[in-house]
Amino acid sequence: MLELRAINKTFGAVAALSGLQASIAPGEFVTVVGPSGCGKSTLFNIVAGLEEPDAGGILRFEGKSCHAADLLGRVSFMPQRDLLFPWRNVVDNAILALEVEGMPRDQARAKALKMLPEFGLAGFEKQYPNQLSGGMRQRVALMRTFLFERNLMLLDEPFGALDALTRAMMQRWLLDVWQKYRRTILFITHDVDEAIFLGDRVLVMTARPGSVKLEQAVDLPRPRRPDIVTSSEFVRLKRTLLDAIEEESMKSFQSSIAQEKPQ
Amino acid sequence: MLELRAINKTFGAVAALSGLQASIAPGEFVTVVGPSGCGKSTLFNIVAGLEEPDAGGILRFEGKSCHAADLLGRVSFMPQRDLLFPWRNVVDNAILALEVEGMPRDQARAKALKMLPEFGLAGFEKQYPNQLSGGMRQRVALMRTFLFERNLMLLDEPFGALDALTRAMMQRWLLDVWQKYRRTILFITHDVDEAIFLGDRVLVMTARPGSVKLEQAVDLPRPRRPDIVTSSEFVRLKRTLLDAIEEESMKSFQSSIAQEKPQ
Amino acid sequence: MSRALASPSLAAQRSVLGAVLLIACWEGTARGLHLPAYVLPAVSDILVGLWSKRTILFDAAGYTLIEAIVGYGLGCLIGIGLAVAIGLVPALRSAILPLATAINSVPVVGYSPLILLWFGIGVSSKIVMVAMAVSFTILLSMLAGLDRVDRRAVDLMKSFGASRLSVLWRLRLPTALPLLLAGMRVSTVRSVIVAIVTEMLGAHGGLGWVIYQAVLQIDFVQVWSAIFVASAASLAFFGLVGFLERKLLFWT
Amino acid sequence: AEPQKASLRLKWLPQAQFAGFYVAAAKSYYKAEGIDLTINPGGPNLLTENLVATGADTFGLSGGTDSVFAARDKGLPIVCIGVSHQITPFIFVTRKDGPVKTIQDFKGKTVTTWFTGANHVLTGMLAKEGVKPDELKIQPQQVSVTPFVDGSVDVVTATYYNEFYTIQSRMPKDSLKTFVAEDYGITFPRDTLIVAEATAKEKPELVKAFLRASLKGWKDAFSDPKGAVDTVMAAAPTLDRAQQEFMLTEVKRLMTSGAAAKNGLFWIDTDAVKTAHDFFLKYGVISKPLDLAAAYNASFIQSVPVADRLP
């Protein structure tokens, strides 16, 4: 589905990604974890087609080598900040992508209205973003992404602002969708439990400049039940991953304390 | 320190808080959990002095009954969205409150620069917000709040966008500050582990309209070590709290599906 | 990003190309249709006329520019001052805004008889007129800019105990700056025009006075020469403020 | 036949100075001559000569002999077909009790005048008395006569029919002294009727018909001044009636003075024109001698029987 090879990205003097290598199989659910500021969002921006990597890297999508820009409109992407439009109410924000695709508004709205309860937003369809709580905004952004049905889905910390249960319900919902439509999902999270619970594979990124430090396959059977988190296999995986992340986080803290200045 | 009694808050037809009751002792570390959209941020806005509760409620601060607006400038508040100013770089965003207090810029900057490494932001002092990652922005906002030294501190999901280790380091740092200066802290989080690990007391809020469902004292000894999360006492507390939250989350989901419309 | 792509020299080349095309059209029309000077003189004739009257024209331009710049400065101060006052004391808004709108609804030239009456035929009446015209534009732009802030950001500042002044200085002003500067850019051009128009109604000197005289002497080449000089002066003024704007708005 | 479309551009805003044309239009005299005439007001920023030369307007009541010379000098193809004010309409006004008693006293004083023709009258009068213009402070005159009324100006320029009225109404009676051009042997006929050369050549009948109708209008205006002011005020309702009645009286005097007394309204007094021409040549207002016969074509006005021209 997606193949990245020797991807670099620098912003001025800050190297965000360096020699990143990864490949995602069709229908796979891959979660991404890594220290804050390591380049996860940057990676997503590249895969969504919003930023070109530095020259020299190789990007292949559905078997064909391509530029990042070619991916525009072929990937459904949920950015880290919700980016809701303040002049659109909940429903109209949710149907943005559908409108762009050319679906008539009424039809798109009807579709969105049906989904509202599943996102815990029923009755809020007419509210404007500044009238929503942080978690509600995030859910609207998520809904907007889901309504844009593409084979590859990029979710950047989609459940960061949700309470435990809402998060669990959304996770279940996401797995349902994934299994029903076999979409390929790339999912950034800081919650290692979530990374393991959802993913077929967990990518751990190194400290900035980011690359893949560890690819950990998650061989837990599906469907996974919530209590799987207490299984020994789960705990073992979690330990491995936490160690890897902490090593990198520590590096990124130390490097930011010691040498690497962004000039 | 702070006492709230019969606090209501409605936005047009949406009742966000209803009959909320709570009191915070000086030097206490109180964490707040509750379903998304239950009114946590609204509560904070009131305590920060930004919104007046509906008439009838009683608000007492340091023993004196007062209006919400009287609290302006007496509480250090970190909002849920970072609200960094795009025209100020990292340091200048961090020293905003100090500037408002009238501290000379150079002095304020020197103070902030010394703190940067502890926030994993060393070397980034000259960057502008649009050049930072999500977690870095959150840390700048946090730093801005810390530099505004007040007895009561309100933190609205301050560590939501941080990876496990960075989060752990920040938690440790926060506890250090708290113990050294005995500030009173109110802390919203969706992470129950975090709520227990940090708090003297955990407030669980009901579904919207929010009030306090459960006040759970955390009688774990301090200093708490990271591995305390596996202790049986911790696990027991976690179970109690999760049950309470899930009950409320479920209500809020059902109500939003079934009846309670925001009118 | 696109800003970085297009090199300034290319931009300059294009603007020169635009100017050249326009002048070529003009020259072609005037010469091709043998238009008499009283309809539209050819650019070449105007430039020749401009050169032969250069001292008169440049003196006049200096005179007008001084009126325009002083009036502009004054207008900016008044406009910004009023906007800041409203920012600090919101109650003033409903007092100042309708009055300012009412005053501004009448063309500044409408006041010219009164202003000439009150301030005389010299430089000061022009300065007053320019200041009136400029201050409203600045007031509106600045107010819109001040109002544009994110309410939550204001709340944050308030939670730090920030005074109105502090919120204004640290938050509202930076947010308002782009709009204010746009208003200031548009006003440069207007200030020169208002100075000229007022001069045409009564003055001792300046480009408007030269134009008025030239019209009466049916010397249209001179009229256009003066207009060319006025344009050049306004453009320089416009460019200067645009330059300052780019210096100040580095973060966008 | 279809009435022919034509327009008359006045030299100034609607007022009794142009009453005859408004009366003629109101009484359909133009229509009777087969002309569908629109009267377009002038104003401070319009140049009647230019509008007529470019064909934007058919007829014009333009500044005066001076502006006709200047226009011809610049190559504008216009022809004067009639002169309205036979004598200079400008006077220079000062306070009776002030320091200015003679033209010599102008020296060192502040004098304001219009640089639209009146300045030439002033130059001429000064020259006759041997005063050089740079010996006094000549300033452009603005819209208002207040500076004079307030005493910050010593001598002000006025038209008999307009500013003089305003000054008189704002100052004590008999407190004014005037200097009249004719007393110094200078006459600048003003308010000239003009057409484009092409119109004169190609549509002589139209020009004659226009003159016939206009003359009828003016004669009616003089015989019924109240009615004429009514007609003018219909076009400009906010005017001051007393001032307009005064204006019409004064304008009648200017139009019927000099050669007009014998030859009728709009008579072109070739001697006066020649004198003015030589004067302008001498003072460099025009660059070269002009062909007066081409600039002033009296044949049209002469085509109207004298009886119809006499007021």
Added chain:
Amino acid sequence: MSSPAATSLSEAAAAARSITMPDSLRKLIRLMLGLAIAAVIWEGAVLLFGIRPYYLPRLSTILMAMAATPRAYIDGFLRTLAETLIGFASGGAFGVLMGIVFFRVRALREMIFPIFVVSQTIPVIAFGALVVLWFGNTLLAKAIIAFYLTFFPVTVNTLLGLETVDPKQVALMRSFGASNRQLLLRLQLPTALPQIFVALRLAASLSLVGAIVGEWFGDTTGLGVLLLQAMFTENVVAIWGALLAAALLGTGFYAVVAAVERRLVFWSAEQ
């Protein structure tokens, strides 16, 4: 399930409106009160300080003079209003259009924008004579002058507004595969709208200025004509009459534009 929600929502909206109604009524009353106070101060000051009518006549004198020839003022008002509206509409539309074109086509912007600036440096009065030459004493001629004064600020602000769009939001739209057109209609224009309205409010005043100045070139009806006549007959009462009528027209039109703005740009309303 959604229909009761919809009805109750609309009820809420109605309720909200009934709450704001007395608010707007209060505003109106306050406005009236303000006007009355201003009128009293004017009248009183003139009487009290014995200001010479030549400098400032009594308000009652002015109003009586206006009432003496109501038709002149009514006709003038309507005529000027028509010119203003045409000039405003065309100038606003053209201004927004050019803002978009310049935003989109950088080369055009660099070529033509300086010419726009130059065009604005030509004094209207010099340009007005040409318009009369080309278009005569028509409504169109005045509307063109109003247009000429109006479009430029709108272009500048539209351009500015379009350029302040958050690049992250653009990126989001692009990731949905949005075309340039969709980007413009759904993101850039709404973002620029507050800025555009600032210019439109300005343009409301400027188009009136254009109409009035346009009438100074030999027109027969309009507030500009009244003003000019009053100016040159030194009729101070009539000057004030024309000024008041113009102020009424201008303030009214401005208020309409501002009201439309409040409706359309509801999300950025701060107070």
